Amino acid sequence: xxxxxxxxxxxxxxxxxxxxxxxxxxxxxxxxxxxxxxxxxxxxxxxxxxxxxxxxxxxxxxxxxxxxxxxxxxxxxxxxxxxxxxxxxxxxxxxxxxxxxxxxxxxxxxxxxxxxxxxxxxxxxxxxxxxxxxxxxxxxxxxxxxxxxxxxxxxxxxxxxxxxxxxxxxxxxxxxxxxxxxxxxxxxxxxxxxxxxxxxxxxxxxxxxxxxxxxxxxxxxxxxxxxxxxxxxxxxxxxxxxxxxxxxxxxxxxxxxxxxxxxxxxxxxxxxxxxx
Numbered sequence: 001x002x003x004x005x006x007x008x009x010x011x012x013x014x015x016x017x018x019x020x021x022x023x024x025x026x027x028x029x030x031x032x033x034x035x036x037x038x039x040x041x042x043x044x045x046x047x048x049x050x051x052x053x054x055x056x057x058x059x060x061x062x063x064x065x066x067x068x069x070x071x072x073x074x075x076x077x078x079x080x081x082x083x084x085x086x087x088x089x090x091x092x093x094x095x096x097x098x099x100x101x102x103x104x105x106x107x108x109x110x111x112x113x114x115x116x117x118x119x120x121x122x123x124x125x126x127x128x129x130x131x132x133x134x135x136x137x138x139x140x141x142x143x144x145x146x147x148x149x150x151x152x153x154x155x156x157x158x159x160x161x162x163x164x165x166x167x168x169x170x171x172x173x174x175x176x177x178x179x180x181x182x183x184x185x186x187x188x189x190x191x192x193x194x195x196x197x198x199x200x201x202x203x204x205x206x207x208x209x210x211x212x213x214x215x216x217x218x219x220x221x222x223x224x225x226x227x228x229x230x231x232x233x234x235x236x237x238x239x240x241x242x243x244x245x246x247x248x249x250x251x252x253x254x255x256x257x258x259x260x261x262x263x264x265x266x267x268x269x270x271x272x273x274x275x276x
Contacts, residue, residue: 002086003035006061006079009093012102012194015130019069019097021052022062023079023090033083039063044074044094069097102194103128106140106162106179111204118171118207124163125179128196138181142166143198147174172208176201 004026011021021039039052052063069075075097079090106125114120123142142155142164158164169175178201183193 001033003033003081003083003088005088006037006081006090009077009079009090011077011093011095012100013069013097014102014104016071016097016101017067017069019065019075019100020058020062021065021077021079022058025061025081026088033085035081035083037061038080038082039077040080041065041075041077043070044076071097073097100194101183103130103138103181103183103196105196105199106181107199109177109179109199109202111175111177111202113204113207114165116207118209119167119169121166121169121175121177121204121206122163123166123177123179125199127162128181130183138183139192140164141180141182141195142177144175144177146170147176147203152178169206171206174203174205176203178202 006023006025008024009021010023011019013019019041023037023039025035025037037055039055040049041052042049050065052065054064054066056062057064073096074094077093077095081088081090106128108126110124112122114122125140127138138160140158140160140162142158143152144155144166145152155164155166166175166177178198180198181196
């Protein structure tokens with residue numbers, strides 16, 4: 001059968017001098033006959049058609065125009081599909097190079113702990129080189145997930161800064177973090193560019209909480225009083241039963257715990273405090 005009209009043409013530029021476009025072969029896909037695809041383009045107000053030469057650069061149905069593109073000029077772009085039984089032409093896409101600029105993902109993404117804070121991680125990264133080369137402004141997004149989940153949470157309000165602190169995280173948990181970039185305000189263009197790919201995942205873990213899950217912390221005053229009392233009992237017992245520092249160790253501590261339990265029993269039975 002004759003080819004179907006190519007659809008879903010999308011294009012992007014990484015340096016404002018090139019253009020990469022991709023498309024789909026049509027609702028029914030390829031026919032049983034070999035089909036050739038040709039991407040063509042021209043300036044809107046200039047009648048000369050140009051043909052893309054570098055195919056399959058971003059997949060099977062794609063083509064790359066490496067240079068000789070003009071800024072501040074709308075381009076008309078379309079794809080022609082042809083086989084032995086006919087030709088089908090896609091709808092024409094009109095775009096300005098400045099409106100489809102994208103970049104490589106941010107580089108040097110680092111994720112680290114924020115001191116001993118159990119619920120926070122610090123993320124920092126470097127801007128893509130193209131932002132510096134062409135004086136782009138940029139906005140960033142962060143997404144993160146826990147190690148045992150496939151669900152990402154997205155942070156939209158990062159703005160144009162190159163660092164961010166994630167809060168409200170789970171203690172003692174490994175997180176994977178990615179960052180991406182969107183250039184905007186390119187030579188005064190009012191449209192934002194195209195989001196870059198996400199950076200490679202970077203992992204870090206939050207500090208583990210020392211609190212026992214489901215337990216209650218004693219009040220500070222009660223905790224200190226108990227500690228002082230037990231230390232007083234322990235050192236008093238050491239004076240009576242240990243001879244020199246060489247005997248101090250785990251076994252001695254275990255013996256003291258046994259003595260402490262016996263003294264508690266005696267105190268409960270007789271109603272007297274043991275001698276310390």
